[in-house]
Amino acid sequence: MKALEIYKLLPKTNCKKCGYPTCLAFAMKLAAGKADVELCPDLDPETKTLLGGATRPPIRLVKVGVGERSVTVGEEFVLFRHEKTFYHPPGIMVHISDTWPEEQVRTVAEDVRDSVVHRVGTDLMLDGIAIRNESGSPTQFAETVALVEACGDLPEVLIAADPAAHEAALAECGNFLPLIHAATDRNWRECAALAKRYGCPLAVRAGDVKTLTSLVRNCVGAGVPDLMLDIAPGSLREFIAAATRIRKAAIERTDPDLGYPIVFDTVPLGITDAALAAGVLKYAGIIVTEPLSPASMEAALTLRQNIYTDPQKPIQMTPGIYPVNEPGRDAPVLLSVNFSLTYFTLLGYLEASRIPCHLFVVDTEGLSVLTAVAGGKLTESLVAASIKQFSLNEKVDHRQLIIPGYAAPLSGKIEDETGWKVLVGPRDAAELAGYLEKEWRT
Amino acid sequence: MQLTEKEDAVLEVQLGATRSEGGTREVSYRIGGETKLPFTEAEPDRLLVALEICDETQFWPPVIREYVGDLADQPDEWAKTAERTWGADLVRLNFTSTKQRGFDDFPGITKTMEQVLAATSRPLIVEGSSEPELDSEVFRRCGEAGEGERLLLGTAEADRYRSVAAAALAYGHAVIAQSPIDINLAKQLNILLQETGVARDRIVIDPYTGALGYGFEYSYSVMERIRTAGLAGDADLAMPMISAATDALAVREVREAAAGDRDAMAVAWEFYTAFSALAAGASIVCVRHPMTVARLKNALAAMQPASGQKEV
Numbered sequence: 001m002k003a004l005e006i007y008k009l010l011p012k013t014n015c016k017k018c019g020y021p022t023c024l025a026f027a028m029k030l031a032a033g034k035a036d037v038e039l040c041p042d043l044d045p046e047t048k049t050l051l052g053g054a055t056r057p058p059i060r061l062v063k064v065g066v067g068e069r070s071v072t073v074g075e076e077f078v079l080f081r082h083e084k085t086f087y088h089p090p091g092i093m094v095h096i097s098d099t100w101p102e103e104q105v106r107t108v109a110e111d112v113r114d115s116v117v118h119r120v121g122t123d124l125m126l127d128g129i130a131i132r133n134e135s136g137s138p139t140q141f142a143e144t145v146a147l148v149e150a151c152g153d154l155p156e157v158l159i160a161a162d163p164a165a166h167e168a169a170l171a172e173c174g175n176f177l178p179l180i181h182a183a184t185d186r187n188w189r190e191c192a193a194l195a196k197r198y199g200c201p202l203a204v205r206a207g208d209v210k211t212l213t214s215l216v217r218n219c220v221g222a223g224v225p226d227l228m229l230d231i232a233p234g235s236l237r238e239f240i241a242a243a244t245r246i247r248k249a250a251i252e253r254t255d256p257d258l259g260y261p262i263v264f265d266t267v268p269l270g271i272t273d274a275a276l277a278a279g280v281l282k283y284a285g286i287i288v289t290e291p292l293s294p295a296s297m298e299a300a301l302t303l304r305q306n307i308y309t310d311p312q313k314p315i316q317m318t319p320g321i322y323p324v325n326e327p328g329r330d331a332p333v334l335l336s337v338n339f340s341l342t343y344f345t346l347l348g349y350l351e352a353s354r355i356p357c358h359l360f361v362v363d364t365e366g367l368s369v370l371t372a373v374a375g376g377k378l379t380e381s382l383v384a385a386s387i388k389q390f391s392l393n394e395k396v397d398h399r400q401l402i403i404p405g406y407a408a409p410l411s412g413k414i415e416d417e418t419g420w421k422v423l424v425g426p427r428d429a430a431e432l433a434g435y436l437e438k439e440w441r442t
Numbered sequence: 443m444q445l446t447e448k449e450d451a452v453l454e455v456q457l458g459a460t461r462s463e464g465g466t467r468e469v470s471y472r473i474g475g476e477t478k479l480p481f482t483e484a485e486p487d488r489l490l491v492a493l494e495i496c497d498e499t500q501f502w503p504p505v506i507r508e509y510v511g512d513l514a515d516q517p518d519e520w521a522k523t524a525e526r527t528w529g530a531d532l533v534r535l536n537f538t539s540t541k542q543r544g545f546d547d548f549p550g551i552t553k554t555m556e557q558v559l560a561a562t563s564r565p566l567i568v569e570g571s572s573e574p575e576l577d578s579e580v581f582r583r584c585g586e587a588g589e590g591e592r593l594l595l596g597t598a599e600a601d602r603y604r605s606v607a608a609a610a611l612a613y614g615h616a617v618i619a620q621s622p623i624d625i626n627l628a629k630q631l632n633i634l635l636q637e638t639g640v641a642r643d644r645i646v647i648d649p650y651t652g653a654l655g656y657g658f659e660y661s662y663s664v665m666e667r668i669r670t671a672g673l674a675g676d677a678d679l680a681m682p683m684i685s686a687a688t689d690a691l692a693v694r695e696v697r698e699a700a701a702g703d704r705d706a707m708a709v710a711w712e713f714y715t716a717f718s719a720l721a722a723g724a725s726i727v728c729v730r731h732p733m734t735v736a737r738l739k740n741a742l743a744a745m746q747p748a749s750g751q752k753e754v
Binding site for chain 1: 653
């Protein structure tokens with residue numbers, strides 16, 4: 001619905017009780033899917049229902065857990081990340097069985113709590129624990145949950161078919177908003193009642209859309225608004241196909257009952273890495289996985305970080321002089337651009353070569369060498385100004401500048417403008433080490 | 443439910459030629475032909491895993507040099523092991539020797555081509571020249587040695603594509619068209635190649651794949667854009683794609699891993715990159731660690747559609 005159509009249905013009193021200065025401002029927020037219709041205290045229930053369906057985000061925002069480590073997923077707007085950012089990275093929950101010995105449960109939970117991957121100034125972590133009721137015993141399930149609770153305030157997924165097991169476990173952790181997994185056509189009444197009592201999010205699970213949507217309607221009707229969808233995939237392929245269809249139906253609002261985050265239990269499929277990657281790439285909100293090796297954890301968290309970056313804002317490096325391998329005053333100076341991809345590629349090869357050098361990054365507004373040269377963003381005057389700005393002449397004793405191979409057409413102009421001797425380096429970063437070994441002389 | 447406006451298909455490109463097709467391969471592949479995004483249709487996807495090998499390992503990642511040991515000095519044995527032991531669908535032979543200063547061993551290129559072709563039963567991808575000055579002689583040698591074999595010959599770039607295109611035309615091969623992570627540059631290069639006479643069904647797009655964690659997000663999105671544009675009817679982008687995350691084993695995480703963890707880290711890094719490239723629309727992924735091949739093949743085997751796949 002457009003903002004003006006929504007506005008016509010609002011009280012037009014500009015009472016500000018919704019937190020916005022005017023009813024029109026509120027209408028515009030609603031139209032953008034950025035506000036909740038419930039904020040208006042004066043709307044009749046009928047209008048609320050009408051507006052709610054049309055204005056709420058296409059995928060409901062759902063939170064699992066409490067506090068610092070809680071995970072919030074949903075509220076996505078597109079099918080492809082080049083159209084607009086993916087906003088809420090999926091929560092990766094590591095599976096624990098209630099048949100495991102205490103020590104194993106504790107080790108896995110502590111590992112999830114403490115493992116950190118440092119990348120590009122960010123700490124990446126796994127998100128929580130999924131506890132599975134494989135023992136068949138509600139008591140044992142509750143005991144395992146208590147054990148995990150004792151390890152810290154990690155978000156939890158409670159996986160059990162038996163509502164009695166959920167009831168026992170929720171007595172331990174219900175106030176910490178675990179995800180209850182899962183309501184099916186057999187047990188949804190009991191599961192929904194428990195989710196309502198504790199205010200927890202609830203997953204509904206069915207292998208076909210018809211059952212899934214009727215479960216959604218039943219659970220919403222029973223007073224549980226925070227739902228997630230489990231499409232019970234029999235294979236990884238079924239997951240990708242079904243998740244893609246559901247995401248598309250949700251963002252196009254063709255089926256409002258599918259407008260919830262997807263939960264993907266990869267454990268029954270038995271192919272951890274592929275399933276984890278597929279979940280990250282293809283629309284999972286919560287992913288349950290086997291415990292991960294350090295290598296898989298690093299790669300999976302890095303993939304998630306990559307996919308959930310803003311495609312419209314390439315990560316740019318701050319211009320300046322970056323020392324690589326502890327360079328001295330006679331080390332070579334390599335001119336480069338502030339496109340982060342160029343920087344990381346260069347850095348990788350240079351660090352591997354162990355050759356000390358200065359990486360001299362100038363501001364091409366995040367463009368690569370080729371595009372910056374073609375688009376006139378990398379020019380002799382920019383190079384001259386940057387040499388002055390970063391006092392390059394005070395950093396080194398020589399006056400030689402190695403420029404990227406793709407910037408070769410600028411070599412003469414840069415020499416004239418800066419007075420520095422210009423050497424044309426290779427076009428491919430992979431060849432830099434060989435080039436420096438052969439060509440660099442002060 | 444359709445995911446794109448039109449039901450156009452990605453063009454089919456044939457790789458390799460069997461005896462009845464004029465070559466000596468035991469199998470040939472047809473890649474492309476998709477009408478939907480990867481893994482969303484009921485037919486199996488035609489996806490291939492290539493293991494990359496080279497003829498001069500001083501330019502190859504140390505983690506691989508150590509893993510393959512003596513094979514590193516014998517491209518033909520390396521290629522044979524890639525197919526028969528490690529399960530690669532095909533081999534990508536990189537003539538890294540042409541990176542050496544003053545390279546002039548052109549007969550050596552012919553000899554290596556002949557040896558590797560004799561050692562392998564599958565189609566071959568050949569990455570010929572690394573130096574513009576060597577392009578015409580090197581690509582001619584590669585193309586000639588594989589005449590009739592329908593090689594996938596690389597790499598054509600916007601400012602140097604004539605030599606590789608000429609070799610492909612003269613000896614009946616397909617071409618890898620590489621452009622730096624940009625859908626418009628990819629389209630432009632495809633048009634340039636067609637103008638030289640390379641048929642549309644002899645072109646495989648390489649949008650350049652950055653390493654995971656080092657710009658992979660751009661590669662992933664460009665692959666998705668190229669694939670959806672092709673499916674939506676843009677004929678100059680309706681070619682299958684190849685993805686080789688060349689830098690994946692040069693990243694800090696792999697280099698700095700403890701000796702005992704280095705193989706695992708290399709494989710994880712390659713696997714997550716290659717699997718994601720397949721999900722974004724690549725038809726062939728090229729990796730360098732033998733263990734990555736098995737992990738990708740396992741994943742792809744698990745992705746085969748079951749008969750009577752349920753409609754959700």
